[in-house]
Amino acid sequence: MKKNIYLFKFLLLSVFLISSCKKDFLDTRPLGEFSETAVWSDPALVETFINQIYFRLDEPFTNGRLKSNIVDEAHYRGNGPSKNFNNGLLTADEIPGWSTPSRFRTWDDLYKSIRYCNLFFEKVDLVPYSKTLIDGKTTKERATGEVHFLRAYIYHLLTSVYGGVPLIKESYGLTDDFSIARNSYSDCVSFMVEECDKAVSLLPSVHSGSNKGKATRGAALALKSRVLLYAASDLYNTSVFPQFPQPELIGYKDGNTTARWQAAKDAAKAVINSGMYKLYKPDPAPTDSVAQNIVELFTLKETPEDIFVKYFTPVLTPMIGLVSGPNGWHNWGTNAPLQDAVDDYEMADGTRFDWKNPVHAAAPYKNRDPRFYANILYEGAKWRPRPADVAGTDPYSVIQVGTFEKWDNTLNKMMEVPGLDTRKSPIEDWNGGYTGYYMRKFIDPKVDAQYFYQDVPWRWIRYGEILLNYAEACIELGEYAEARTYINMIRKRAGMPPVTESGTALRDRYRNERRVEMMFEEQRFFDVRRWVIGPKAYHPVSRANVVYKLNPDRTTSTVPKITSEVFETWKWDNKAYFFPILRNELNKNKLLVQNPGY
Numbered sequence: 001m002k003k004n005i006y007l008f009k010f011l012l013l014s015v016f017l018i019s020s021c022k023k024d025f026l027d028t029r030p031l032g033e034f035s036e037t038a039v040w041s042d043p044a045l046v047e048t049f050i051n052q053i054y055f056r057l058d059e060p061f062t063n064g065r066l067k068s069n070i071v072d073e074a075h076y077r078g079n080g081p082s083k084n085f086n087n088g089l090l091t092a093d094e095i096p097g098w099s100t101p102s103r104f105r106t107w108d109d110l111y112k113s114i115r116y117c118n119l120f121f122e123k124v125d126l127v128p129y130s131k132t133l134i135d136g137k138t139t140k141e142r143a144t145g146e147v148h149f150l151r152a153y154i155y156h157l158l159t160s161v162y163g164g165v166p167l168i169k170e171s172y173g174l175t176d177d178f179s180i181a182r183n184s185y186s187d188c189v190s191f192m193v194e195e196c197d198k199a200v201s202l203l204p205s206v207h208s209g210s211n212k213g214k215a216t217r218g219a220a221l222a223l224k225s226r227v228l229l230y231a232a233s234d235l236y237n238t239s240v241f242p243q244f245p246q247p248e249l250i251g252y253k254d255g256n257t258t259a260r261w262q263a264a265k266d267a268a269k270a271v272i273n274s275g276m277y278k279l280y281k282p283d284p285a286p287t288d289s290v291a292q293n294i295v296e297l298f299t300l301k302e303t304p305e306d307i308f309v310k311y312f313t314p315v316l317t318p319m320i321g322l323v324s325g326p327n328g329w330h331n332w333g334t335n336a337p338l339q340d341a342v343d344d345y346e347m348a349d350g351t352r353f354d355w356k357n358p359v360h361a362a363a364p365y366k367n368r369d370p371r372f373y374a375n376i377l378y379e380g381a382k383w384r385p386r387p388a389d390v391a392g393t394d395p396y397s398v399i400q401v402g403t404f405e406k407w408d409n410t411l412n413k414m415m416e417v418p419g420l421d422t423r424k425s426p427i428e429d430w431n432g433g434y435t436g437y438y439m440r441k442f443i444d445p446k447v448d449a450q451y452f453y454q455d456v457p458w459r460w461i462r463y464g465e466i467l468l469n470y471a472e473a474c475i476e477l478g479e480y481a482e483a484r485t486y487i488n489m490i491r492k493r494a495g496m497p498p499v500t501e502s503g504t505a506l507r508d509r510y511r512n513e514r515r516v517e518m519m520f521e522e523q524r525f526f527d528v529r530r531w532v533i534g535p536k537a538y539h540p541v542s543r544a545n546v547v548y549k550l551n552p553d554r555t556t557s558t559v560p561k562i563t564s565e566v567f568e569t570w571k572w573d574n575k576a577y578f579f580p581i582l583r584n585e586l587n588k589n590k591l592l593v594q595n596p597g598y
Contacts, residue, residue: 040126043139050120050143053150054214056113058105058157059310059458060522061442064323066335067104067525070097072537074335074520075435075568086538088573092583092598099582107585110158111168117151119171135204135211142211145202149215149223152195156227159188160526161579163236163250163595167191181591184248189231196224205276212311213457218276219308222461225267229469232260232476233530235577240532241596249593250578258477265473268466271307277463278304282493290495294374299444299456308461312454320456321449324439326377326399327431328420330387330450335520336433337376339542339564344515345372350497355564364544364562370495371516377438379419379546379560384445386420390427394420401436402546402562407554414550434567436544441520464490465523468514475507483510490517529577538572573597 039045060066069076076082076097085097099106105113120143129140137145158165164185172178183191199220207214230236236251237260247253252260271277280303281293297303301311312319318332325331343353347360348367355361365378377383381399385391394400400419408415418424423432444454467486474483480502487510488498494517499509511531515524528537542564549557575597586592 040123041128043127043129046120046124046127046143049116050146050150053113053116053147054310056105056109056116057150057153057310057460058522059460061310061312061320061456061458062318063103064318064320064332064334065103066520067522068335068337068520071525071528072338072541073341073524074337074439075433075541075543077333077336077431077433079568083568083570085576086570088538088571088576090573090576090580090598092580092586092594095579095582098579105157107158107162107581110154113154114151114168115171117147117154118169120147121169122171135206135208137202137204141202142204142214145199145220146215148195148202149199149220152192152199152220152227153223155188155192155195156223156230159185159192160230160529162581163578164188164248166589166592179589179591182249182593185231185236185251186248189227192227193224196220196227200224205274213309215308218271218274219461221267221271221274222307222466225264225271225466225469226461228260228264228267229472230526230530232257232264232473234532235530238532240574240577244596246593250595261473261476265470265477268470268473271463271466272470277307277466279463279467279489279493280305282489284493284495290370290493291373294371294494295440298374298442298459301455301457303462305463306457306459307463307466308459310458310460312457319449319453320439321443321447321454325443325449326383326421326438327425327428327433328386328390328394328400329384330428332431333421333433333438335439336435337437337439338435339437339544341515341519342372342376342378342437342544343542343564344512345369345376346496346512346516348496350499361563369516371519373440375439375441375519377440379436379544379562381440384448387448387450390420393426399438401433401438401544402548402560404548404556405550406556407550419546434543436546439520459521464517465521468510468517471510472514475510480506487513532577534572534574534576538570538576540566540569543567 039049065076066074068074069082070085081097085095089096098104124140124144127140129138131138134142155165164182165188166180167183167188168180199215200217203215203217203220205217207216237257239247241247241250244250280297281288284290284293297305321331323332324335325333327333345353346369347353348369353360353364353368365380377399379399379401383397383399386394386397400421402419403422404417404419406415406417418426420427421432421438423429423434425432442456443449444456447454467489471483471486474480474486483506484499490513491498499506501509514527518524528534545563545565546560548560551557575595578595580598581592581594586594
């Protein structure tokens with residue numbers, strides 16, 4: 001939705017939802033509030049109602065906190081809850097780092113959104129919609145298709161962390177019985193697919209005017225692709241918890257994995273065959289800066305790769321640039337990339353980076369995958385002009401995450417001088433990251449994030465993901481040549497040489513390619529789980545130690561010594577493949593069955 005969602009809309013929605021409970025003591029309506037009848041008799045108010053459901057979808061830009069911090073992509077400097085999560089300290093009373101205020105949508109919060117969807121379906125026939133076609137659909141068709149899409153998306157958010165959940169298709173009131181059992185994972189997938197199919201039949205291929213940014217036919221096809229990809233994955237098709245008495249709640253029991261991979265392949269191919277999307281700058285010219293092409297993909301307002309996007313007009317809350325940028329620019333350094341993630345960017349020739357290779361270790365930031373330069377701010381990287389109060393200290397505006405060994409003639413000893421973007425920065429020594437890196441991806445360098453908030457959109461689903469989904473399904477079906485074709489489309493756009501492997505080696509290359517291509521896009525957290533590779537992601541994690549050594553002649557080297565060092569211990573617990581249903585939900589609904597390990 002290419003519009004602000006203002007405070008009065010929150011008030012309107014709250015009033016409406018309260019009024020829908022129909023309790024006598026709420027029947028008196030203060031001046032300025034809308035009755036339930038008034039809402040459903042006004043298409044404009046119904047559109048506002050639907051807008052609130054969009055608003056309730058997870059996106060990290062307005063609080064700046066990414067799921068990257070609770071998987072092996074990034075480190076959160078306010079790290080207590082995240083560290084607990086990364087050590088598997090999830091319990092039936094708390095999901096640390098997830099359910100704290102302003103983080104991610106929780107069980108009860110997602111079911112509130114589902115209730116809003118169900119309420120719409122119960123009332124939609126009362127709305128006096130015009131029969132005029134807009135973008136080839138009536139307003140009723142479009143609105144109904146949007147809510148089918150949104151309900152599928154919300155159930156996807158639930159099933160991706162809980163497995164099978166109760167499928168609720170009506171809006172409960174205060175006097176209703178809330179006891180309902182969990183549906184099987186298979187039932188949930190079938191329901192989400194049905195919802196996507198209904199949305200496909202009702203939604204236009206494009207929206208124009210103020211409808212731009214709402215769910216389209218392509219968004220519904222793409223969500224179906226993601227749902228079926230997850231459903232075919234190892235977590236739901238292998239026996240991770242053989243002693244769990246109700247395995248149907250956390251996966252399939254029929255063993256028909258091949259059919260699921262075929263369905264995932266077909267769903268991704270439906271998006272590809274629609275012809276509605278293409279990669280941004282898929283064939284870089286020899287004179288192109290490939291890194292700049294990648295930067296543009298995530299900082300332009302629109303690209304041909306956009307499938308489901310949240311637009312922003314100038315906002316009143318901190319955005320990703322302020323929250324994640326370097327502290328030497330008076331930013332907060334919240335989402336600091338881990339060395340583990342940086343190491344997975346290949347060399348420019350397609351070989352693995354290796355600290356044991358002396359050439360690599362001597363200059364770890366040279367000749368890397370162009371996406372590294374587009375996504376990561378590292379020691380010596382050029383960034384936007386320093387703020388006025390810092391410019392005199394660093395007229396070149398380069399990232400300084402290292403320590404300078406300098407000789408002090410007065411004290412007759414070596415002194416360690418921290419860089420401007422370190423935790424001991426003379427600019428801000430409380431906001432810096434711990435890892436030796438800062439995020440570059442998503443951040444518009446033209447905006448001074450200290451004073452202004454960017455209006456770069458958040459891309460929930462983009463075409464690059466669909467190509468990777470298709471390639472993954474092909475790999476699992478043994479169609480290696482077809483998989484390579486689509487992986488290499490992504491790599492060509494990134495300026496990287498093609499992959500040539502088959503079998504398990506191709507799967508490994510693909511998984512690394514997905515990690516790099518989708519870094520910080522809220523994918524890795526779920527990929528680690530659905531691939532059942534928790535121990536590979538949750539282990540002692542590393543940072544870059546950057547030192548400009550003192551030379552024998554007491555001058556300071558202009559070339560830093562960079563090493564990788566472990567700085568925080570994480571460990572994996574298998575129970576973290578699924579979240580616990582919190583105790584307060586179990587107490588409210590005695591038919592709920594807890595997930596294994598809790």
